[in-house]
Amino acid sequence: MTVDAQTVKKPAPLKNVAAFNGLIKRVINRAPDLPGMACFFGRSGLGKTKAATYGANVTRATYVEVGQFTTAKSLLRSILVELGQRPRGAIADMVEQAIMVLAADPMRPLIVDEAHFIAQKRFVDLLRELHDKSLAPVILIGEETLPGQLEAFERVHNRMLEFVQAVPCDVEDARLLARSYCPELDIDDARLAQIVDAERGNTRRIVVRFARELEESRRLGRAA
Numbered sequence: 001m002t003v004d005a006q007t008v009k010k011p012a013p014l015k016n017v018a019a020f021n022g023l024i025k026r027v028i029n030r031a032p033d034l035p036g037m038a039c040f041f042g043r044s045g046l047g048k049t050k051a052a053t054y055g056a057n058v059t060r061a062t063y064v065e066v067g068q069f070t071t072a073k074s075l076l077r078s079i080l081v082e083l084g085q086r087p088r089g090a091i092a093d094m095v096e097q098a099i100m101v102l103a104a105d106p107m108r109p110l111i112v113d114e115a116h117f118i119a120q121k122r123f124v125d126l127l128r129e130l131h132d133k134s135l136a137p138v139i140l141i142g143e144e145t146l147p148g149q150l151e152a153f154e155r156v157h158n159r160m161l162e163f164v165q166a167v168p169c170d171v172e173d174a175r176l177l178a179r180s181y182c183p184e185l186d187i188d189d190a191r192l193a194q195i196v197d198a199e200r201g202n203t204r205r206i207v208v209r210f211a212r213e214l215e216e217s218r219r220l221g222r223a224a
Contacts, residue, residue, distance in 0.1 A: 012180040020051040035159040042166030045202035061109040072123035102134035109137035116142035119149035168201020
């Protein structure tokens with residue numbers, strides 16, 4: 001998924017958005033002798049995908065999302081389609097095709113989201129091969145199990161420049177979310193703290209709570 005950064009709505013400047021943007025810049029600008037893979041991980045609902053989507057568009061990254069039924073072939077097809085190519089041939093042919101395209105623009109990262117679904121499969125090493133032979137940055141995003149899963153694949157694990165953990169939403173982030181998603185909602189820091197605590201810092205659930213609070217405020221005639 002590649003979109004002109006000027007057309008992408010800038011997300012609230014949350015800590016995880018800043019963390020991912022910093023990670024992707026460090027991988028792109030790494031020293032020539034350093035590996036160019038990285039991992040951004042954390043439990044579900046912390047806004048990892050939204051942070052990555054924005055970072056992908058800012059850096060013109062190739063972004064693919066995998067799932068529990070992804071295979072080596074379907075992964076390669078997704079990567080090639082996002083690179084603007086027509087997949088052709090067997091798996092080995094698609095590997096060479098992807099390497100050639102990635103190598104033509106080695107500052108353009110490849111981001112693989114929900115990577116915990118494939119991290120326990122042998123073909124995860126395919127991503128290491130794409131990185132090694134193209135020198136393009138490869139960033140894996142997944143749940144908190146991802147770093148441990150990658151340890152089983154030494155050649156992948158030792159290509160990791162950094163492991164960055166997404167953090168739970170705090171009151172400061174919650175205030176930014178409220179302004180971004182529900183600007184009509186009149187809510188003080190004490191109430192924000194209650195919501196953050198009740199939802200255990202889960203960004204997705206906090207936004208849902210804001211929507212409910214706004215609906216209730218409108219019903220009672222309190223919304224701006």
